[in-house]
Amino acid sequence: MTALLQLLGVSRHFGSFRALDGVDLTVRAGARHAVIGPNGAGKSTLFGLISGTLAATAGTILVDGQDVTRLSVDRRVGLGVAATFQHSSLFLRETVLENVLLAVERRAWAGAGAAAGAGPGPGRRRRAGARGVAIAQARELLDQVGLPGRHELTAGELSHGERRQLEVAVALGTDPRLLLLDEPAAGMSPAETARLTELIGALPGEVTVLLVEHDLDMVFELADTVTVLHLGRHLKTGSPDEVRAAAEVQSAYLGTTEVSS
Structure with missing residues (x-):
């Protein structure tokens, strides 16, 4: 291999x-x-x-x-290359969804660079469309790691185990x-x-x-x-x-x- x-x-x-x-x-x-x-x-x-x-x-x-x-x-x-660490790197005052969304958009920005807008009108539409796609990806990742229905909570409201699940979702958000x-x-x-263990195995x-x-x-x-x-x-x-x-x-x-x- x-x-x-x-x-x-x-x-x-x-x-x-x-x-x-x-x-x-x-x-x-x-x-x-x-x-x-x-x-x-x-x-x-x-x-x-x-x-x-x-x-x-x-x-x-x-x-x-x-x-x-x-x-x-x-x-x-x-x-x-993505990583989760022993000590949480989550934004505890931001929502669960926003934490993952930041990772998804970070990856998109790294890949797209300056190609995000040619004219002001079309550029805004493209950015709005990209934002919608990123939100959908973030929601899908949260469902994948077992956090459905927790999207609007702040990361600080999650249990320790749920924060670990969120950290995996954040890492996966960078593809x-x-x-x-x-x-x-x-x-x-x-x-x-x-x-x-079940989450990582899947x-x-x-x-x-x-x-x-x-x-x-x-x-x-x-x-x-x-x-x-x-x-x-x-x-x-x-x-x-x-x-x-x-x-x-x-x-x-x-x-x-x-x-x-």
Whole structure:
């Protein structure tokens, strides 16, 4: 299968501390790929380097063969990379619909550029038509992630689990090819985690998912490929069964005898 994302010898240093040290990673197109590891393994740093919120100290990051190592977050969004983060980036005073609409329009602006209006009258009609299409897309995404009937609430009125669902809708609003999910189940109840797991599992196959997550039950239910980081280095990549059975992975998780599913 074609690789959508590749990391080649990627490192990130904070002074003398090597948060990531020469990591290689390949994520194939259409994969459900999870990154796990004990606390301090470098998972969030890896996520930041791929999304563009952190700059790499060394190495190369490729998206569909294009070098994005030095590109901004916005440039990566334009190439189809979208992310949700551990800490909410929602506009809590805006409505649920408006949060998604901003993402949909952001993607449209990136694609259309200055082609939005030639004359004042036709330009206004085109913009009105584009706005209508964007609203319809935003409503469809909210229904897709399980938030029908919540469109007019403010994001701040949603439960924690619903905010996570909204963040996925916002990310999908940019029409991503690569969706990065950073600890999406953090702080969720078991019921909320189950709903989110179902939501991620139902995403279209053309959306490649890279998941960073502590909840191993969620990981092993969703992922077809798992990469383990330990002390900033690549430890193991394989199927869920291969990773569960690997002695080096069990040792990394504080000497436990089994990485449970």
